[in-house]
Every structure is written in C-alpha cells, then in structure tokens.
Amino acid sequence: MNKFRLTRWLISLPPTLFLLIFFAVPSLIMIVTSFRFPGEYGGLAPLTAPETTAAEGDSGLYGMTLEAYHFFFSDILYAEIFLKSFVVATTSTLICLIMAYPVAMLIAQSAKKYRNLMILLVVLPFASNFLIRIYAWMIILGPESAFSHFINSVLQAFGFEPVMMLFSPFAVLVGTVYVHLPFMILPLYTNLEKHDPVLLDAAQDLGANRWQRFWLVTWPQSLPGVFSGSALVFIPVLGMFAIPDILGGTGDILIGNLIKDQFLGTRDWPFGSTLSIMLMLAVLCVTGLFTLLARPRVPR
Amino acid sequence: MALLELRNVIRRFGDFTAVDNVSLSIQAGEFFTLLGPSGCGKTTLLRMIAGFDVPDSGQILLDGQDIANTPPEKRPIHTVFQSYALFPHMTVADNVAFPLKMSKVAPAEIKKRMEKALEEVQLSRFTHRFPHELSGGQKQRVAFARGLINRPRLLLMDEPLGALDAKLREDMQRELINLQKEVGITFIFVTHSQDEALALSQRIAVMNLGNIEQIGTPSAIYGTPANRFIADFIGKINLMEARVTQISNTAMTLEINGLGTTVLPPKKEIQAGDQGVIAIRPEQVAVHALAKQAEIPHAHTGKVLDFLYVGDVTTYVIELDSGIQIEALLANSSPGRARFFEVDDPVIVSWPQEAAQFLVDRP
Incomplete structure (x- = not known):
C-alpha cells in the first residue's frame, strides 16, 4: 500500500512541478514587475x-512603486475596457450556450455508433490553424464577399442602409463564438449523455409536456x-486579443489588446x-463562482 | 363498464409480433397482473397502456373512451418504473409533488397532499432528502407515493420489486396489497415472477409469445392451468406424457407412458386418441417407505435420485421403475412426514387421482 502511494507520488511529481514552476515563477515576475518603473x-x-553622470541627471525612476496601480485606478477608461471585455465575454458565452445546447442534445440522443463521428466533426475545425480561420472570417465578413453582398441586398430590399460587418463588435462576436463553440458543446454533451432517458418518460407519464420536461x-x-x-468560453474570451485585433474596429479594444499594447506598443511593462494581474483576479473570481455552481449537487 | 378494455390490440416490430391480438378488460379497483417470461409482450402492452407506444391496430379504451392515440401526459394513468425513475436533482418532497405541480394544483394544497402521501408510506422524516440518500425500499416507496398522489385512474407497475432483496420484497408485497386496498386505485402489475403474481394479484393474465394464454384468479391459474405452458411456467409441476384411450360421459381413461392407466373426470372437447400431459403438483405427491406398498392404491415404486432440503420443505426427485422422474415436495414440519429419505432409498410414490389433470396438446 505504501509502495503504491510512493509510485503515485513519483508519477505525478514531474507534471505537478512543471505546472507549479511555470505558473508560479511567471506570476511572481509579473507581480514584481507591476510594482516597478x-x-x-x-x-x-x-x-x-543608477550611477549617473551629472549631464544625464537623475530621473528618480528607480526602486519600487505603486505608480502603475495608481495609473490604472485614476482613469475610468480602463474600467470601461474591463467592463466591455466582460460584456463581450458574457455575450459570447450566452450565444455559445444557446447554439451549443441543441447540438449537444442532438449528439447525446443519437445512436451510439454515430456519436463519436459527430464529436469528431465538432472538433474538426481545430485541425486548421486558429489565425487562418480568423483571417477566413475577415474575408467572409469583408465588404466584397458574397455573404456581405447578400446581407446588404436583403437589408436594402427592406429599406435599410447597407452595413459594414467587418471591423465591428458584431465581427468580434462572430469570431469569438465561432472559435469557442466546441468548448461549450463538449462539456454539455458529456453531461447530457449521462442523463437517464427513463426520467423523461417518468416526467411525461406524470403529466409534464415537452417544455416542462426540458426545464424541470x-x-x-x-x-x-x-x-x-461557460467557464471554458468565458475565461479565454475575456483575455483574448487576436480576434478583436483582426476582426474588430479601432473602438473594439478589449483587455487582451490593452495588455498586448503595453508590452509591444507603448512598452510600459509595469x-x-x-x-494582467487585474485580469487574473477577475478570472479567478469568475472561475471560483463557476466552480461553486458547477459542483454537482447529486453525486452519480 | 370495465375501467380499461383492450380490444384486438396488435403491435409489431418489423417481423416480430410483440403483442398479438390481445383483448382483455380490467375492472375498477382490481389488482391485475400481467405475468410472463421475458419477451412475452407484457412490457410492450404496458407501454401501450401508458401511452409510450401506439398499437398498430386495435383499441385501448379507458372508461369507454379510446385513448390509443392520447399522449402519456394526457392520460390519467401513472407508472412506477422498474428503476423507480426518481428525479435525482429533486428532494423526496419535490419528487412526490411533481404530478400535482403538473396539473397546476394550488401550492398550499400540494404541500398538504405531499405531506399526507409521504406519511402514508412512512417517509415523513425523509422529506428533504435526495433520492441518492435513500435505501432501495425507501426509493420504492417514494415512487409509489409519486405515482399515487394525483389519484390516477390506473397505476401501472413495471417489475417494481425486481431490484429489492428477497426479504424486503416480501415486506413490500404486503405493503403494496394494503396500499391498494386503502387507495382503491386500480393496479396493473407487470412481472416475470410467478410467486409475486400469485401473492399480489386478484387476477392474473399469463402471457406467452404476445398472446394471453389464460386469465384467472391466482388459485385458478395455479390449480387448473389451461395448458402445458402455464402448468410449466407457474410453479413446479410434474408433467407426464399421456394419451386418451377411452372417453365417456362419466369418465376419461388415459394411458400414461410407462405408468399404466388412470381414470379422470371427462373434459370437454377431448376425444379418444388425443395426446397431452398429465400434470401433478409436487406437493400432491406422497412418498412412502417401501414396506407399506400393499395399503396404497395407485402406487408406483421407485428410488430417491436426489433431494433438496430448504428448511421448511424438502423436494425429492424420485425415479420410478419405468424411468420417469417425479418431484415430490414434503413439508418437514408435519409429524407424519418428518422422515427424510436418503439417495437411493427405495420408495413408493402415489397421488390422489383427482389431483392430476390432463392437459391436451392443441396443434
């Protein structure tokens, strides 16, 4: 028994150390960085x-500081960008949920021999590169695409102004939903597949109509x-920068873009x-909430 | 008018006829059992009565109204499923209250009736438990309470006691009989267990291959089985091939293979030359020590081949001189029968002539 436990420890030690070191060390570096100039x-x-010559003068910018935090809380703009990211993440999550649920139900209710094939189809988009798929959406939503022409001709037929779909919050949502839909379908399917169909029979037998059977x-x-x-969609969307960069307009900056800019654009690492720390705190709060809610009340 | 009437109900799955032209009627307040081996069509029949399946032809009448195409949720018929089918995410209280909520009963009324229903099945202390926190017997009682709370016209039960252990099953059988008497709701019970059917039912329909072979009270089914299948299926029985040699208005003479002739009261529609079986229950067979041979009429000699002692009774397998094997069930408690025979003991076997029945083979 003891030997067994030792083996288990030895096997799980390397991945544990890997995760611990490569999560803890960068986090520590990040935390320290945020308190510097x-x-x-x-x-x-x-x-x-620094040892400066008199000619250079002393900038005074050294040591530890709360400057970056002061900066963050002094401008409402950053809170707005956070809020906007939360709205985009929430909206994407809801759209994914509404679209994924029927698909997951369909797969779960299909004959067993077709289920694996359907799951394969769901994850098939991962076979091609993420950026290529996003650039493909750029073309599809672009003003010269057949899709755009079709949408605009329909809009004009009903007397509306033509729209530019690309570089808009709409395009960002299309991108996020498209990329993250499988992450919603898979856990939903895994759950729905385990439901005992006789419970639906029982509910129907006891007087529940189709609608009641679903909701109850x-x-x-x-x-x-x-x-x-929802956690698998919400959390990555919150920190995402590639999709708003490529599909969004100038006004569609999310936290992810802001962070990227600090390192690659304005070069303000602190x-x-x-x-990043603020984002991480927000994500931790949301994850905590989801974990709490996702805990099954009924052990199987 | 019968509460439930099935008229010429047929249900096919591809080439397989699951229910083959079944007609039966069930009276209000009855405890009715559909009994048969697995695959005999009893579950298909039950599903059609519940509404989960639709007959290919025939009628299902409830209070004279054809309900064959009414969906299950619109039928005043509730089912207790084999696996109980309690909602795992609801408490006992919510499970039991479910049918009332579905028929939009006022919340105060729901609470009152739910509490009463749980009291009736002695589960008042478990109101706020979840199904996974209950024992098998408790889940069973919740399922019954849930099925009965909305006063259905009919309660269907699909082998509901199958998952319980023997001791608990016997208790539940007694509870079920009392429950049915109290609530006065008509029960249709489906089982493959003849013991259960005999113990619970007022009437039994024995099914085989999609047909109803016999409908009757438990004692009629056990005592006077209609044919070889029922005799064999219900309880233990000795079947000996026999042929009618002579028949008159007062007597029927039969030749039993290897055992000579026997005379029984005549039965209708039987002619000289008909083949069939003589059926005799093991508990009707008497076994005696060899010495008494002279005093016993219609006796056959043989020896004990094997026996099975189960406490209250012992079943002896006896091989007669003709090679026929006969089972005899002797109660161990009875003073005259307290003697145990050993394997290879020579014995005499006899049975009262009137206890034997001739079951004719119909092509």
Whole structure:
C-alpha cells in the first residue's frame, strides 16, 4: 500500500512541478514587475539608483512603486475596457450556450455508433490553424464577399442602409463564438449523455409536456455541464486579443489588446503587468463562482 | 363498464409480433397482473397502456373512451418504473409533488397532499432528502407515493420489486396489497415472477409469445392451468406424457407412458386418441417407505435420485421403475412426514387421482 502511494507520488511529481514552476515563477515576475518603473526604452527601470553622470541627471525612476496601480485606478477608461471585455465575454458565452445546447442534445440522443463521428466533426475545425480561420472570417465578413453582398441586398430590399460587418463588435462576436463553440458543446454533451432517458418518460407519464420536461428535468440536471462549458468560453474570451485585433474596429479594444499594447506598443511593462494581474483576479473570481455552481449537487 | 378494455390490440416490430391480438378488460379497483417470461409482450402492452407506444391496430379504451392515440401526459394513468425513475436533482418532497405541480394544483394544497402521501408510506422524516440518500425500499416507496398522489385512474407497475432483496420484497408485497386496498386505485402489475403474481394479484393474465394464454384468479391459474405452458411456467409441476384411450360421459381413461392407466373426470372437447400431459403438483405427491406398498392404491415404486432440503420443505426427485422422474415436495414440519429419505432409498410414490389433470396438446 505504501509502495503504491510512493509510485503515485513519483508519477505525478514531474507534471505537478512543471505546472507549479511555470505558473508560479511567471506570476511572481509579473507581480514584481507591476510594482516597478518602466525603463526608458521598454523593459524595467533599475531597482537601485543608477550611477549617473551629472549631464544625464537623475530621473528618480528607480526602486519600487505603486505608480502603475495608481495609473490604472485614476482613469475610468480602463474600467470601461474591463467592463466591455466582460460584456463581450458574457455575450459570447450566452450565444455559445444557446447554439451549443441543441447540438449537444442532438449528439447525446443519437445512436451510439454515430456519436463519436459527430464529436469528431465538432472538433474538426481545430485541425486548421486558429489565425487562418480568423483571417477566413475577415474575408467572409469583408465588404466584397458574397455573404456581405447578400446581407446588404436583403437589408436594402427592406429599406435599410447597407452595413459594414467587418471591423465591428458584431465581427468580434462572430469570431469569438465561432472559435469557442466546441468548448461549450463538449462539456454539455458529456453531461447530457449521462442523463437517464427513463426520467423523461417518468416526467411525461406524470403529466409534464415537452417544455416542462426540458426545464424541470433536462436543464437542471445539465447545470454542471452548462457551468463548465461557460467557464471554458468565458475565461479565454475575456483575455483574448487576436480576434478583436483582426476582426474588430479601432473602438473594439478589449483587455487582451490593452495588455498586448503595453508590452509591444507603448512598452510600459509595469502597467501591462498590472492589467494582467487585474485580469487574473477577475478570472479567478469568475472561475471560483463557476466552480461553486458547477459542483454537482447529486453525486452519480 | 370495465375501467380499461383492450380490444384486438396488435403491435409489431418489423417481423416480430410483440403483442398479438390481445383483448382483455380490467375492472375498477382490481389488482391485475400481467405475468410472463421475458419477451412475452407484457412490457410492450404496458407501454401501450401508458401511452409510450401506439398499437398498430386495435383499441385501448379507458372508461369507454379510446385513448390509443392520447399522449402519456394526457392520460390519467401513472407508472412506477422498474428503476423507480426518481428525479435525482429533486428532494423526496419535490419528487412526490411533481404530478400535482403538473396539473397546476394550488401550492398550499400540494404541500398538504405531499405531506399526507409521504406519511402514508412512512417517509415523513425523509422529506428533504435526495433520492441518492435513500435505501432501495425507501426509493420504492417514494415512487409509489409519486405515482399515487394525483389519484390516477390506473397505476401501472413495471417489475417494481425486481431490484429489492428477497426479504424486503416480501415486506413490500404486503405493503403494496394494503396500499391498494386503502387507495382503491386500480393496479396493473407487470412481472416475470410467478410467486409475486400469485401473492399480489386478484387476477392474473399469463402471457406467452404476445398472446394471453389464460386469465384467472391466482388459485385458478395455479390449480387448473389451461395448458402445458402455464402448468410449466407457474410453479413446479410434474408433467407426464399421456394419451386418451377411452372417453365417456362419466369418465376419461388415459394411458400414461410407462405408468399404466388412470381414470379422470371427462373434459370437454377431448376425444379418444388425443395426446397431452398429465400434470401433478409436487406437493400432491406422497412418498412412502417401501414396506407399506400393499395399503396404497395407485402406487408406483421407485428410488430417491436426489433431494433438496430448504428448511421448511424438502423436494425429492424420485425415479420410478419405468424411468420417469417425479418431484415430490414434503413439508418437514408435519409429524407424519418428518422422515427424510436418503439417495437411493427405495420408495413408493402415489397421488390422489383427482389431483392430476390432463392437459391436451392443441396443434
């Protein structure tokens, strides 16, 4: 028995160490960075007063500071970008949920021999590169695409102004939903597949119509799947920068873009780190909430 | 008018006829059992009565109204499923209250009736438990309470006691009989267990291959089985091939293979030359020590081949001199019968002539 336990420890030690080190060390670096001054040309200002010549003068920018946090909380703009990211993430999650649920139900109710094939189809888009798929949407939503022409001709037929779909919040939502839909379908399917069909028979037998059977029997039992799927969509969307970069307009900046800019654009590493920490705290809160909600009340 | 009437109900799955032209009627307040081996069509029949399946032809009348195409949720018929089918995410209270909520009963009324229903099945202390926190017997009682709370016209039960252990099953059988008497609701019970059917029912329909072979009270089914299948299926029985040699208005003479002739009261529609079986229950067969041979009429000699002692009774398998094997069930408690025979003991076997029945083979 003891030997067994030792073996288990030895096997799980390397991955545990890997995760611990490569999560803890960067997080620590980030936390420390957020309390420092930015360097003049990117990077960080020194911790100790530099030996300067009189000609250069003393900038005074060294040591530890709360400057980045002060900056974050002094401008409402950042709160707005956070809020907007939350709205985009929430909206994407809801759209994914509404679209994924029927698909997951369909797969779960199909004959066993077709289920694996259907799951394969759901994850098939992962076979091609993420960026290529996003650029493909750029073409589909672009003003010269057949899709755009079709939408605009329909709009004009009803007397509306033609629209530009690309570089809009709409395009960002299309992208996020498209990329994250499988992450919602899979946990939902895993949950729905386990439901005992006789419970639906029982509900029907006791007088429940189709609608009641769904809301009183299927939906409450599927909540753990709903919450884990939502977490898998919400969290990545919150920190995402590639999709708004490519499909969004100039006004569609999310936290992810803001953070990326601090490191690659404005070269303010401490502020970038501060934003990352804020994002991480937000994600931790949401994850905690989801974990709490996703905990099945009924052990199987 | 019968509460439920099935008229010429047929249900086919591809080439397989699951229910083959079944007609039967069930009276209000009856405890009726559909009994048969697995695959005999009893579950298909039950599903059609519940509404989960639709007959290919024939009528299902409830209070004279054809309900064959009414969906299950619109039928005043509830089912207790084999696996109980309790909603795992609802408490006992919510499970039991479910049918009332579906028929939009006022919340105060629901609470009152739910509490009363749980009291009736002695589960008042478990109101706020979830199904996974209950024992098998408790889940069973919740399922019954849930099936009965909305006063259905009919309660269907699909082998509901199958998952319980023997001791608990016997208790539940007694409870079920009392429950049915109290609520006065008509029960249709489906089982493959003849013991259960005999113990619970007022009437039994024995099914085989999609047909009803016999309908009758438990004692009629057990005592006077209609044919070889029923005799064999219900309880233990000795079947000996026999042929009618002579028949008159007062007597029927039969030749039993290897055992000579026997005379029984005549039966209708039987002619000289008909083949069939003589059926005799093991508990009707008497076994005696060899010495008494002279005093016993219609006796056959043989020896004990094997026996099975189960406490209250012992079943002896006896091989007669002709090679026929006969089972005899002797109660161990009875003073005159307290003697145990050993394997290879020579014995005499006899049975009262009137206890034997001739079951004719119909092509």
